[in-house]
Amino acid sequence: MSQSLFSTRLTIWACALAACCASTRLHGASAVSAGNNQLLALENESSLVEVALPCGRITRIRDKRAGIELISEPRLADNFKVSLPIRGRHAWQATEGNYILGREQPLTSHKKEGGSLMLDWAGVMKGSAGQSHSLTVRMTMTLLADGIQFNLRIENNSQAEIGEVYYPIIGGLQGIGDSARVRAETELVVPGLDEARKARIFETFTNMSWLGVLGPEQYYSYPDTISMPWAELSNGSLNRNVYFGAHDSARSRLENCQTTRARRLLLGSRACC
Numbered sequence: 254m255s256q257s258l259f260s261t262r263l264t265i266w267a268c269a270l271a272a273c274c275a276s277t278r279l280h281g282a283s284a285v286s287a288g289n290n291q292l293l294a295l296e297n298e299s300s301l302v303e304v305a306l307p308c309g310r311i312t313r314i315r316d317k318r319a320g321i322e323l324i325s326e327p328r329l330a331d332n333f334k335v336s337l338p339i340r341g342r343h344a345w346q347a348t349e350g351n352y353i354l355g356r357e358q359p360l361t362s363h364k365k366e367g368g369s370l371m372l373d374w375a376g377v378m379k380g381s382a383g384q385s386h387s388l389t390v391r392m393t394m395t396l397l398a399d400g401i402q403f404n405l406r407i408e409n410n411s412q413a414e415i416g417e418v419y420y421p422i423i424g425g426l427q428g429i430g431d432s433a434r435v436r437a438e439t440e441l442v443v444p445g446l447d448e449a450r451k452a453r454i455f456e457t458f459t460n461m462s463w464l465g466v467l468g469p470e471q472y473y474s475y476p477d478t479i480s481m482p483w484a485e486l487s488n489g490s491l492n493r494n495v496y497f498g499a500h501d502s503a504r505s506r507l508e509n510c511q512t513t514r515a516r517r518l519l520l521g522s523r524a525c526c
Contacts, residue, residue, distance in 0.1 A: 331424035337413035351382040386411035428455040429488040
């Protein structure tokens with residue numbers, strides 16, 4: 254049996270011209286019982302995050318200063334995904350698409366401490382290829398004065414190696430705004446090697462994938478296709494931006510990934526180990 258650790262950090266900031274200090278209001282901690290469908294809330298003056306039990310899906314992110322809901326379709330709520338490739342005797346016998354889907358894994362515990370919410374998944378988890386794997390995953394959400402910081406730590410006690418990690422998966426994004434027309438004006442901005450690249454992905458989504466991907470995908474790898482590991486959603490008519498940045502001290506290869514599958518948009522950090 255092998256044991257390995259994976260730990261990285263991603264930060265989401267909702268930005269305008271002004272920023273204020275935050276005062277966090279939190280409640281106590283509790284364990285998770287089967288069939289518990291209540292919500293966990295983390296809130297300060299600028300942001301509100303809600304997580305649904307029993308699987309810890311991120312169902313709501315609200316920019317309180319602007320009065321904007323970032324997740325407009327909570328039925329597509331998600332959290333994280335880990336690939337554990339199954340090696341075959343020959344390369345053609347390998348199964349690369351073996352994923353642990355966090356949205357299907359019941360939480361074993363959760364805890365609020367200070368300005369943070371810690372979600373824990375531990376034990377045997379079933380992969381999409383049908384095999385079981387022993388993993389311990391902790392996602393920590395911390396409210397900042399003008400944003401939210403996500404940390405993910407994985408302890409891999411299985412025989413398989415970690416291939417990719419997606420987190421936080423913010424499912425149900427349809428743009429910034431309170432109507433379909435306004436949300437369609439939202440642009441994805443990424444720092445290209447020479448200049449910023451912009452596209453209205455909620456109006457026209459250009460597919461960058463081909464073999465082996467079940468749905469349209471855009472991905473930007475650092476440092477070969479983007480100059481810095483961040484992406485931003487921007488709506489000029491509202492003077493509002495949402496910044497997604499990988500603030501990780503480890504010098505690993507990081508990719509900002511945007512994927513649409515069955516109307517789901519995933520914005521997150523894909524770390525290739």
